[in-house]
Amino acid sequence: MSQIKNLNPREAWRFMQDNPSSVLVDVRATLEYSYVGHPCGAVHIPWKEAPDWTLNPDFVSAVQKEVPDKDTPILLLCRSGQRSLAAANALHKAGYTGLANIDEGFEGPLDENKHRGTLGGWRYHGLPWEQS
16 A cells, blocks of 8 residues: 555455554544444554544654554544544655555444444444453
């Protein structure tokens, strides 16, 4: 992968199975990661943090510590695919080449009742996840 790809959760899971060196980075806030749940084996590095949702100034350096080889495939996930895309763009600017955004995120888009998890997302597709 030379540019940022968008994968749905099932495509991302398949990719990870086919590429065991890949790393899944969950960029959600700590409370989301812990209480809402997260994919099994995900590395947690927040892109923004509650309560003020400011950008994590150490995001890129934290990823560099966790994944020093910039050619390692990295898949990024947030709630619905927006923060993870911004994080992927930051990593691309830092020289990472194998980036994929999980476009439905962990919880998926809002439905007509403004609920998540009913139309898409990692959990919706029944992929492995856990809560802290």
